[in-house]
Amino acid sequence: MESGDLKIAWARQYMPVLASIRKRFIEEKPFSGMTVGMALHVEAKTAVLVETLAAGGAGVHITGCNPLSTQDDVSAALNTRDRVHSYARRGASVEEYYAAIDRVLDARPAITIDDGMDLIYRIHTERQDVLDSVIGGCEETTTGIHRLRAMARDGALEFPVIAVNDTPMKHFFDNVHGTGESALASIMITTNVLIAGKRFVVAGYGYCGRGLARKARGLGARVIVTEVDPRRALEAHMDGFDVMTMNEAAALGDIFVTTTGNAGIITGQHFPKMKDGAILANAGHFNVEIDVAWLASHADSTVHRDGIDTYMLDGMAVHVLAEGRLVNLATPKGMGHPVEVMDLSFAVQALSAEFIAKHGRDLAPGVHDVPSAIDEEVARLKLAALGLSIDRLTPEQETYMNSWAIGT
Structure with a gap:
């Protein structure tokens, strides 16, 4: 097995939440006939997300979101997967970096998944020919969300984008x-x-x-x-x-x-x-x-x-x-966030992309929160993977919490 495949296999065994989602995606194929365009850090954990989307029927075109964050052996391994095309290369020049983004956009994605908003920025500036293909997108960084909200305030954002960065699961685990x-x-x-x-x-x-x-x-x-x-x-x-x-x-x-x-x-x-x-x-x-x-x-x-x-x-x-x-x-030996953390963040990404595939055409252009049900589902899947149980509200507790008439 090549080094990129070994890295992906190592990450995959510590990502049980994505494994659960991938199992359902294989059966339901929520992205059948769709192309997903991605600009993320191309490394082993990202590769597991790519595999999950491809298992759901997506054709995936991906490049890097930072000239120094790509692992070349992982990028090469992704190019051996069915329906997956990776254009990322570590150490790309600025010109090469944007040329790779353009190759992703040449595939005319229906869904964009961004880390820093470079795909969406490119679509709205240099590649407006792609706008009529895009149903919606996802963004998972604080920086990207700041830029997107500024676009939305200016009335410049032409399609709906899910703010994956802004969920409790992202803040409490990925960020912290x-x-x-x-x-x-x-x-x-x-x-x-x-x-x-x-x-x-x-x-x-x-x-x-x-x-x-x-x-x-x-x-x-x-x-x-x-x-x-x-x-x-x-x-x-x-x-x-x-x-x-x-x-x-x-x-x-x-x-x-x-x-x-x-x-x-x-x-x-x-x-x-x-x-x-x-x-x-x-x-x-x-x-x-x-x-x-x-x-x-x-x-x-x-x-x-x-x-x-x-x-x-x-x-x-x-x-x-x-x-x-x-x-x-x-850094030369930088590995990014711990695997278990990215299992949660990429699970939110995968389910948010599914939400766009199903409901994106009904959403207005702008920045939208991740549906709370998605964030809670990821937490429940992680608890199940850890073998942990939690309490549930009784009917009486739910009544009390939703009533203004019950006092002391």
């Missing part, structure tokens, strides 16, 4: 546990530095940021949080973390990780204040949070090695991991 563990794992395996005792700066205290902060504290780090939202900043303070501005944190931190999904978080005003040997990484989707261009233009010299770029500024070293791209996938 997945980002927290995988970002730290990639930082540790890339740098081989100790986390315990370090001043660990987390930019942003959304779901990803709070998960990363908690995991870093669990490893013994002294965690600092920077925020722009006063409520989240207060939450971080009440959770026991130091809260300050990035200007203040810049001089204190040993390791910095951005999780905001916004641009210009660590910039030229911060780098000169940092300690010699400061390590910088990004856990947001796009490489816009750390101003790497400023470092490159101001560095006395630069050393590139194994996922670490070292910039020398007046004799002081600043180390940037994975070119400022998504650290849990773009």
Whole structure:
């Protein structure tokens, strides 16, 4: 068996929720006759999602959503599957990256599945010829949802998109546990530095940021949080973390990780204040949070090695991991979120895509929440896979919870 197939087989055995959904898809074929276009991180767990959609009758055309997050052997393995075409390649140039997206769109997908909204953006700008083929789409990143909601506000979004990112199952597990563990794992395996005792700066205290902060504290780090939202900043303070501005944190931190999904978080005003040997990484989707261009233009010299770029500024070293791209996938040994976490997120993706296949034509253009029943079904399937049972409301409890007339 080739290395890509081995990786996919390893992931598949830890994804029981998708296995349950795939079994039903094989029988019902909800995507029969449809093409699904995807721009995701092409690695083993994603491959299991692709297999699940193909089992449901879909023709799948997929490419990467980040130039450094593709595992080439997995991409090659996907091209051996029936009805699956992968155009992803690690290290693609910007031109190659968008050429691959265009190849996905040349298949005229009925459903899009995005990680960062690049497919949808391309359809609405350069490839409007595809618009009449698309029933709807799914988006699973915070960054992508921000962009989509901006499109919807401007009246520019031409079809319905399910905000897979915004479900409790995505927030509580993928964002908190997945980002927290995988970002730290990639930082540790890339740098081989100790986390315990370090001043660990987390930019942003959304779901990803709070998960990363908690995991870093669990490893013994002294965690600092920077925020722009006063409520989240207060939450971080009440959770026991130091809260300050990035200007203040810049001089204190040993390791910095951005999780905001916004641009210009660590910039030229911060780098000169940092300690010699400061390590910088990004856990947001796009490489816009750390101003790497400023470092490159101001560095006395630069050393590139194994996922670490070292910039020398007046004799002081600043180390940037994975070119400022998504650290849990773009480092040479980055494996992305843990398998069990992505089993849940991709289960929501699969069921949301099925919802679009069945109901997309009835939805208005815009951003739509994942139906609560889908999120709850994924949770129930996971509990069943774990052999866990939960209570159910009695008829009397349901009456009490739904009544305003019953008092003390």
